[in-house]
């Protein structure tokens with residue numbers, strides 16, 4: 001038996017923010033960052049919340065650590081909310097998830113309902129049961145997974161992403177693409193996750209570069225926002241793989257945006273998982289066939305299945321180029337010699353990453369070292 005979990009209500013499209021009016025009159029604990037708490041979006045949120053009692057915890061930092069979660073929990077307990085509203089990208093959402101989960105574990109008060117308003121199109125965190133918190137002592141990213149971290153309501157209002165800078169649009173968009181591709185070939189892929197991953201990629205193909213080039217293109221913003229959430233549902237019900245395993249491990253040491261790392265890794269991981277394309281036997285591996293099927297679903301054409309896999313890899317590279325993203329770790333600003341010296345440590349951590357376990361092909365730290373060396 002398999003399970004495909006549907007729990008979060010998706011409110012989407014222009015004016016989706018109006019859903020927040022349901023929280024009028026309640027005690028609402030908002031988790032966000034210092035920038036968003038002063039942005040015009042917050043005034044719109046307050047307008048919708050009407051006469052709700054509001055407490056804003058806006059001390060969220062990029063790549064939230066355990067200390068930030070503990071500080072959030074302290075503020076949460078002092079306020080005693082009936083609802084939690086996360087507003088932001090992955091960092092704010094993951095902080096809110098971790099804070100709410102810890103509060104539930106304390107079991108002191110009734111569970112607060114959970115609303116998420118993403119301001120980027122990429123993490124899929126608004127529909128996933130995962131959060132990532134950094135352990136600053138060990139420089140590792142700690143994965144948390146729990147049904148308690150699934151939102152009751154995700155509000156996908158394109159206006160909330162309109163002001164996202166182009167760089168952030170590119171990074172988060174490439175993250176969404178990597179979610180869709182990894183979910184499609186992931187160990188636990190299924191017909192439901194396949195359908196969402198395919199549609200997500202087709203939408204990204206049409207709308208990601210458009211929303212990067214013109215942030216005010218609200219048609220593109222709306223569809224790319226949908227694409228990111230679809231990819232989130234897909235990976236939450238399938239699995240991720242070594243793009244994420246490696247990206248988490250590199251990102252724990254070097255401050256490079258998660259989606260940017262994924263974009264660097266993706267073509268190399270496709271080649272590895274497909275069985276190293278240059279040496280690929282006449283008979284494709286099952287994973288290579290999956291990549292070829294995804295390429296077809298995306299509308300790519302080629303003379304044979306092997307070339308379809310290559311076409312998918314080339315498609316990623318083309319999107320990456322159009323988004324003006326780096327193709328290597330040094331292009332992303334990481335010092336070459338420092339990176340090379342830390343590859344053994346990065347590979348070791350990545351082997352044990354929870355996403356690595358979902359990769360369609362088993363990996364050793366030696367194989368991950370080869371990929372890590374190839375992206376220099």
Ligand SMILES: [Fe+2]
Pocket residue numbers: 123175179244258
């Ligand atoms: Fe991701």
